[in-house]
Amino acid sequence: MNLLKALFFLIPLLLLFGCYDRIELEQQSYVMAIGIDTTDQENQYLFTFEIANPEVGSATAQGGEGEPPAEIVSVIGTDILTATYTANSVVAKKITLDHTKIIVASEEIARSDKFLSVIQSASRSPQIRRAVELVVSKEPAEDFIRNNEPTMEKRPHKFYNFMLSRAAQTGIIPQATLHRFFQITEGDADVFLAVYATTEQSKEKERGYEDNYIAGEIPQIGGSPTQFMGSAVFKEGKMIDILNGEETRFAHILDKTHDMDTFLATIPDPLQPEYRVSYNYAQKNKPQINIDYQKGKTAKIKVDVEYQVEIIGIQSLINYSQIQKYRKILKENITNRLEEKAKQLVKKSQEQYSTDPFYWSLYVRKHFKDVPSYEEADWNKNIYPNAEVEITFKLDKLEFGKMFDDSNVSEVRD
Amino acid sequence: MGNRGYLRTQEIFAMALIIISIKLTDSTPSLLAQKGQNGFWLIPILSFALILPGFLLMIYLLKKYENKNLIELFESILGQWFGKLIGFILFLFAFFAMTLDSRNYVEQIKLLYFPETPSDLIFIIFFGIVFFGAKKGIEVIGFTSWISFFVLNFFTFLIIVLIWGDIVVERIYPIFGSGLDHLLNQGYQKAAMFSEIFFFLIAYQAAKQTEMFRKGIVIAFTYGFFLIILFYFIYVSVFDYNSIQKLAFPFHDITQYVNFGSFFTNIETIFMIFWLIAAYLKFMILLYAAGWIFGTIFNIQNFDPVLLPLAFLVVTIGLMPFNSIMNELVLRETLFMIMSPFFIFLPFLLWGIALMKGDLRK
Amino acid sequence: MARFIAEREKHNQQEQTVHTSLQPNLEEIKKLFSYGVNKDFSIRTFNLFSNQKKACLCYYSSIVNGKTINEHIMEPLLQNKGESISNIVSIENIEKVNSFSDIIENINSGKAILFIDQSETAYAMDVADFQHRYISKSENESVIKGPQDAFTESLNSNISLIRKQLHNHQLINEGIQLGERSKNEVNILYIKDIVNDDILNQVKNKLNQIKVDNVRNIEILEQYIEDRPYSIIPSVLYTEKPDKATSYLEDGFIVLLMETSSACLIVPVTFWSFFHSPEDRYLRFFYGNFSRSIRLICFLLTTLISATYVAVSNFHSEMIPPDLLLAITASRERVPFPLIVEVLMMEVAFELIREAGVRIPNPLGPTIGIVGALILGQAAVEANIISPIIVIVAAVSGLSSFAIADINMNFTVRLMRFIFILSAGMFGMLSLTGAFILFFMYAASLKSYGVPFFSPMSPHFLSSKDTVFRKSVKKELFRPDYLKPKDLQKKQKKG
Structure with a gap:
């Protein structure tokens, strides 16, 4: 019985003990996106936190109407964690980064040498997950976050979540988790592709097709001003270039470690080049990558891609599906075009970046016995820029959708 | 307390497995990766190969000298005093391994889940629970281990399934990491990563039949070894050699990284629960084994009261003000x-x- | 001192034997049973027809069947001839008694005593007719598929219910008298060629060691024979279903019954005896195991869901998916209490409804539903005292507690829930996991009559592996070996 009495006294005491890490849900504010910008001062950065407003979009909350879906706070600090404490001078609650979905870096800071050290401080804390995605914005990150006003998905995390996963499925932006960023950057061989996005319309590109844009160039009417398209190329933790949507797709196609679903694209009609043929590109198997390497010789990189195509629309109404000769022409045309584009990208990377955006360094590693000899051989200075790259696309299956033939426009009009 | 003959192969198996395979969750992999780079997952193979003959020999000796536990075996082979001395060294090893390991676990809990709580308090709570558990005796620990084995196993394989998509096999190349000579050297130096299995030999007489003990521990050793290799392989192929060196707790980095689709993204706490259960059990077994070794050396039949001072010492020494890097490296x-x-x-x-x-001719 | 002497005197009286002549016997009886004051004590004097001797019949009129006395005792005695009394009366059970202590016991247990002049023996005739409820449907352990009858407050009916299902001459029903002042009988049922004698003797010893004035019923007895009165986990199984009792008897368990209770006790127990319901076995293999798995989930939910909610939202908010997190946060913004207080409040409120619901008189029954639903559901949320999520959590944890049919285990689980909530409030998952593992180990360390609590799962014993899930009925080959039954094999395996 004495035990029981003691327990009665102990329990409130124990509850007091638990103060250290106990925090009520409503005492925290949840950051969904972090923006990083440069400032005038050396080694001081502008951090922007997008804090979700729990009362918007909840059925149970009374009031909260008219409040914005997110509170956006920008403060200056040396790294993300200390900035959260500074931000507490503005925000009433403890700032929690556990639910951060994206980190937005402005193109300006991404191109500077400081970027790696800023981002590394993030990985030290368990609060920022390795699955957080890295986005580079054309304008300052603060402006990006402030201008980003999705019309349908009010809650910011929802928007980022849907946007990034859908766009990555179609291949126009890469999957750019911090995990991958650190691996590639620390691996010091390949380049990393981050998502490229903007909320500012730049001058629209004159003759663009569906994917050879970068963010900001896509003509659009209505919808939210935010555009996710293309990718920022990071070499050794520093941004060096931008790939457009099409190039990003090819980086996906040639990289085994990226998952990509199908995408839709068009090519000029091979028989009547003023029209275009739209097709659905699908890749069932990962590309086969083989590297022949012997010390002192040029490496030979051989890439085989098997793909499938489903024709969706033929503007010229030429009967490709039933005439075998035409079909063959179409097949060759698509394959050639893909190969040519891929080669262009490889060439660009060899010459401009002197390393690859396809994570190909993985496949040369088995030719080395240990890390020192591999590092000595130097993939990104020595092996890749001089390598002979051979890319073969092989069309596996050509389908024409569920209809055999298009209706003849002239007959219909008749 | 002691032996009432309820322990069978599966309980011995579960206990031995827990104390061996939990090595894959602490910072042992990053300790190995410091020197071995991405070849570190091969190190346990060598360590295993080095330890296995000796381990089997011990089992053989225990079988030959019936009705003796580990310390009594030392005494009858080496004579009473020298045997006790070796036994005492073994005890010291068990004690310090437990102390340093527990500090390591407390750091993990603190860094990842309770950043603002002082380590002292976590240490006290952790070892308080371990102490009360250990007091229940080897049989109850055995039952608990066996019953939780299914759940722990399920979650172990769940992690493997969830991380599967992020494995890039090519990352294991260059196969020998920092070089074959480094690996061999490390394999020898880190052979003690399997040392817990020797501490557990003290429980030789605990099973219903000693044959069950032998069977259980050998199966657990092999299975645990394969689990370790499998997980180390996953660490290498998920993180690459440069990253793995920088991560203190790759297991937790993996649990933080995996997700069930896009809705359940931060699920590490689920794995933390089962990891905690395993960690509690591991230290209960170790504490009990250390108490048992101590009891046998000093001829204390009922060594139950030894556990409290022992647990107290572990906490006091474990709390000495080294930082975690110092402790680790x-x-x-x-x-x-x-x-x-x-x-x-x-x-x-x-x-x-x-x-x-x-x-041996008898 | 005086009281002590008086007690001695009383003791001597009881040792007295029956006198030869009727008159002193009658005097004695009248004194012992306070004849005249004690209104239902009846004495009837008459002359026997066979030898014209004076005789007298005494009994408690309230506990005997008057019709039986008339038809089978009085009428034969007044009309028939015969050499001995047993040849005259047509009652089923007649016994000769010599001492007054026996007479007292017999009258108390509903027998009529016949004194005859010039005879040193009295006759005890069983005409007992204790009033009891008729056998009715089981209310606390209801099943959909399976026998519906339940024990009632009558030993004979209860044994009859068991024997009806178990036609086995090895089924023994042994009686042990308990109590110093009021002697009540405990019946021990077991199957002689299966039960383990060690356990049986342990049970008997325990019963014999009880030295109290009165053990009124099985519910009190349960507390006398349990191993650990202060333990949170029960060590005796209590059931009102005869089919459940029978199935345990068949496996070699021991069943205790008393006249006064509509339930029985089963020893020894394991965790599984609390977890299983007889219906699992009546349902087909998949259906039975499905309901087992639901029950397992309920077990975990009811003990852990509130605690997990506290731990997760107070310490590990990162694991809540963002949409849910924002929803909970929004609903908590105007709540004035810390989350753990909220949870405790709701849990206590639920227990309140439950306790009140049991005690409330039947006509008022519907009130509790309305009041409960109004106060706990709607009003409390609208008044911003609690957040709506808590209502869901408390409802789930309360609802799933009903899936644990055994009342003892039910209390265990409900009490543990509070301990887990408090421990979760201290250090989140760290202390919750610790509390859970310690609770689990405590349970694993328990033994009931030498049987470990989690056997046959761990430690392993040969059995039909009826633990979380059961095997198909055809594959149940063994009785549980943890009881060390005399006959382990249930049925022969057929090829």
Whole structure:
């Protein structure tokens, strides 16, 4: 019985003990996106936190109407964690980064040498997950976050979540988790592709097709001003270039470690080049990558891609599906075009970046016995820029959708 | 307390498995990766190969000298005083391994889940629970281990399934990491990563039949070894060599990284629960084994009261003000280096003496 | 001192034997049973027809069947001839008694005593007719598929219910008298060629060691024979279903019954005896195991869901998916209490409804539903005292507690829930996991009559592996070996 009495006294005491890490849900504010910008001062950065407003979009909350879906706070600090404490001078609650979905870096800071050290401080804390995605914005990150006003998905995390996963499925932006960023950057061989996005319309590109844009160039009417398209190329933790949507797709196609679903694209009609043929590109198997390497010789990189195509629309109404000769022409045309584009990208990377955006360094590693000899051989200075790259696309299956033939426009009009 | 004959193969198996395979969740992999780079997952294979003959020899000796536990075996082979001395060294090893390991676990809990709580308090709570659990005796620990084995196993494989998509096999190349000579050297130095299995030999008489003990521990050793290799392989192929060196707790980095689709993204706490259960059980077994070794050396039949001062000592020494990096990279590494030759060569020494004395011909 | 002497005197009286002549016997009886004051004590004097001797019949009129006395005792005695009394009366059970202590016991247990002049023996005739409820449907352990009858407050009916299902001459029903002042009988049922004698003797010893004035019923007895009165986990199984009792008897368990209770006790127990319901076995293999798995989930939910909610939202908010997190946060913004207080409040409120619901008189029953639903559901949320999520959590944890049919285990689980909530409030998952593992180990360390609590799962014993899930009925080959039954094999395996 004495035990029981003691327990009665102990329990409130124990509850007091638990103060250290106990925090009520409503005492925290949840950051969904972090923006990083440069400032005038050396080694001081502008951090922007997008804090979700729990009362918007909840059925149970009374009031909260008219409040914005997110509170956006920008403060200056040396790294993300200390900035959260500074931000507490503005925000009433403890700032929690556990639910951060994206980190937005402005193109300006991404191109500077400081970027790696800023981002590394993030990985030290368990609060920022390795699955957080890295986005580079054309304008300052603060402006990006402030201008980003999705019309349908009010809650910011929802928007980022849907946007990034859908766009990555179609291949126009890469999957750019911090995990991958650190691996590639620390691996010091390949380049990393981050998502490229903007909320500012730049001058629209004159003759663009569906994917050879970068963010900001896509003509659009209505919808939210935010555009996710293309990718920022990071070499050794520093941004060096931008790939457009099409190039990003090819980086996906040639990289085994990226998952990509199908995408839709068009090519000029091979028989009547003023029209275009739209097709659905699908890749069932990962590309086969083989590297022949012997010390002192040029490496030979051989890439085989098997793909499938489903024709969706033929503007010229030429009967490709039933005439075998035409079909063959179409097949060759698509394959050639893909190969040519891929080669262009490889060439660009060899010459401009002197390393690859396809994570190909993985496949040369088995030719080395240990890390020192591999590092000595130097993939990104020595092996890749001089390598002979051979890319073969092989069309596996050509389908024409569920209809055999298009209706003849002239007959219909008749 | 002691042996009422309820423990069978599966309970011994579960206990031995927990104390061996939990090595894959602490910072042992990053300790190995410091020197081995991405070849570190091969190190346990070598360590296993070095430890296994000695381990089997110990089992053989225990079988030959029936009705003796580990310390009594030392005494009957090496004579009472020298046997006790070796036993005491074993006790010290068990004690320090437990102390340094527990500090390591407390750091993990603190860094990842309770950043604002002082380590002291976590240490006290952790070891308080371990102490009360250990007091229940080896049988209850055995039952609990076996029943939780299914759940722990399920979640272990769940992690493997969830991380599967992020494995890039090519990352294991260059196959020998920092170089074959480094790996061999490390394999020898870190052979003591399997040292817990020797501490557990003290429970030789705990099972219903000693044959069950032998079977259980050998199966657990092999299975645990494969689990370790499998997970180390996953660490290498998920993180790559440069990253793995920088991560203190790759297991937790994996649990933080995996997700069930896009809705459940931060699920590490689920794995933390089961990891905690395993960690509690591991230290209960170790504490009990250390108490048992101590009890046998000093002829204390009922060594239950020893557990409290022992647990207290672990906490006090564990709380000494080294930071976690120091604990990890210096102290644990040193302990491994001292223990490794001991466990590799001791069984052969015992066997040789026993052979000369002619005890084995019976 | 005086009281002590008086007690001695009383003791001597009881040792007295029956006198030869009727008159002193009658005097004695009248004194013992306070004849005249004690209104239902009846004495009837008459002359026997066979030898014209004076005789007298005494009994408690309230506990005997008057019709039986008339038809089978009085009428034969007044009309028939015969050499001995047993040849005259047509009652089923007649016994000769010599001492007054026996007479007292017999009258108390509903027998009529016949004194005859010039005879040193009295006759005890069983005409007992204790009033009891008729056998009715089981209310606390209801099943959909399976026998519906339940024990009632009558030993004979209860044994009859068991024997009806178990036609086995090895089924023994042994009686042990308990109590110093009021002697009540405990019946021990077991199957002689299966039960383990060690356990049986342990049970008997325990019963014999009880030295109290009165053990009124099985519910009190349960507390006398349990191993650990202060333990939170029960060590005796209590059931009102005869089919459940029978199935345990068949496996070699021991069943205790008393006249006064509509339930029985089963010893020894394991965790599984609390977890299983007889219906699992009546349902087909998949259906039975499905309901087992639901029950397992309920077990975990009811003990852990509130605690997990506290731990997760107070310490590990990162694991809540963002949409849910924002929803909970929004609903908590105006709540004035810390989350753990909220949870405790709701849990206590639920227990309140439950306790009140049991005690409330039947006509008022519907009130509790209305009040409960109004106060706990709607009003409390609208008044911003609690957040709506808590209502869901408390409802789930309360609802799933009803899936644990055994009342003892039910209390265990409900009490543990509070301990887990408090421990979760201290250090989140760290202390919650610790509390859970310690609770689990405590349970694993328990033994009931030498049987470990989690056997046959761990420690392993040969059995039909009826633990979380059961095997198909055809594959149940063994009785549980943890009881060390005399006959382990249930049925022969057929090829």
